[in-house]
Amino acid sequence: MTRYCVVPDRRELMATWGTGEGDLAVCIAALPTGADTAALLGLARALTQLSDAAWRTYTHPASAAESLEPNSEGWRREEERKHFSEVVEAITNPNLPRGGTMAVSYSSVLESAHRVGRALHNLDDPQLVKAVAAEVAAELAAVENAELGDLSGRAQQAVLLSREDASPVQVAAADQLLQQDPFGPDELFIGIDPTAAAVAAAHWLAAAAGVAAEASGLNPAQVVLEADNIEALPHETPTLVIGLISDGVTPHDAVTSLIGHAMHVADGLLPDPAALREQLDDLEETLAEYTGEDEPDLTDVALRLTPLDPRRPARDLLEDLLTGIHGCWLLHSEYDDLGHDEEADTDDVEEWDDEQAEQHQNGSRERFAQLVRDTAAHHHDRLI
Structure with a gap:
């Protein structure tokens, strides 16, 4: 404002x-x-x-x-x-x-x-x-x-601002920017509504997860969590969004539902009491197993009402989704390097200087980016 x-x-x-x-x-x-x-x-x-x-x-x-x-x-x-x-x-x-x-x-x-x-x-x-x-x-x-x-x-x-809906014009603009750079250019944060940018990013994350899954043999919903073993990542929301899209939810609905839920929490509302009750039950069961107590003490236990920052849910989600794409590349590069390193002598690889290592990384990122572009184009109908 x-x-x-x-x-x-x-x-x-x-x-x-x-x-x-x-x-x-x-x-x-x-x-x-x-x-x-x-x-x-x-x-x-x-x-x-x-x-x-x-x-x-x-x-x-x-x-x-x-x-x-x-x-x-x-x-x-x-x-x-x-x-x-x-x-x-x-x-x-x-x-x-x-x-x-x-x-x-x-x-x-x-x-x-x-x-x-x-x-x-x-x-x-x-x-x-x-x-x-x-x-x-x-x-x-x-x-x-x-x-x-x-x-x-x-x-x-x-x-x-965070918005409960996304302009098709803005989603299309974000999609074009991601087409140029699937890892997320700075322009996404400068000239695009963050909810619309997150919708497009969710589509590209799903494509990136598919590429990483094909290379690793993992389920797409597992790839960001697996990449967290390579580099610390905020894997919860990317994994949730990938799972929703894999189940047939559109990127628009997956993103706006998450953002809308966080906005309601920020307004002091409890959007889904039944879901919260299930969370509390699950938490009690987990603590009971961990402590061995039938009725564990919940006094000092905190439960997040939303996986997003309620003060800035759209931008927080956008950042997490783009980090998820980075995580997909990390996992893909592990398997991509195996194939390409077979073409080079192992001793030569160990003796790479900084410039050679950077060139190798840039090549890996570009190979991954092109595969993601191809996959995103193949599934472009889910974005519309």
Whole structure:
């Protein structure tokens, strides 16, 4: 989201937002001379709350809800998104206290806009109202562009957000980047929505696991776990995603279900109580076997509610999936080297200098990358 702040010595209202490469800032307007600092900070706070509410309609779209029936979660999200068209009017003509009462909207977006309008009303500066209305219109346009898969300009802040759904445009863009570099280029973190990037990465991870499985003779769902014996890897989520895709779940559904679950946890919700009960039962059984006690003490035992970082689930998952692809190469290279080393004298291999070793590694990575490209292309229909 965009954060708004006051620059006291310059009497300016500023807007700042993050991108995949750092933060940007822009001056919104000059602030009224002599205005109370608390009133100015109240305006900045209200604008930040409005941006937060607006971007929540992006991260929690109606398309990710199970139902759009009246009064359902999907219906409420849909209604909230419709209020965008009323925001500027609410800023310029806010609900004000009358006769000791004041109308308050149930919509977070709309009520945040009214708060901005009331803060501006107290400051009583027509030029500031005009500048803030234009700024808010630009912020809402950024959300709309992100929804369409266009992360240019201010919409680039979407690369730092986790979303319960993935734009097909963004998934296709991520797929093209992985086609160029199956190990995951930096551009995936700079210009692509992380949920969409994770969907594409899940498809490429499944392809990489298939290549490594063919070389090693292992089940695809075991390859990242086996690679963990070569190099320490975050193998839990890659293994889970590979298993889901092997069972016929699409990369889109595998990724969005994991991210959505973590986002619910971050919101303080327990998405699947039945599954948690099963986890607790399994944990008790494991501890009972380990301790030999019929009723082991669970006081000091922690249970993770999600395998992802709930503060940044989409980017965390994307990082894990790309690391999983690296793990598949590690395992594949063990078997790939066996075949290629037979062509070279063993003593010569042991005497390689750093440059020769690097050339050998680059060759191994490229052979693996091309096999993954071929496999990903063969199964491209699962990504669409």
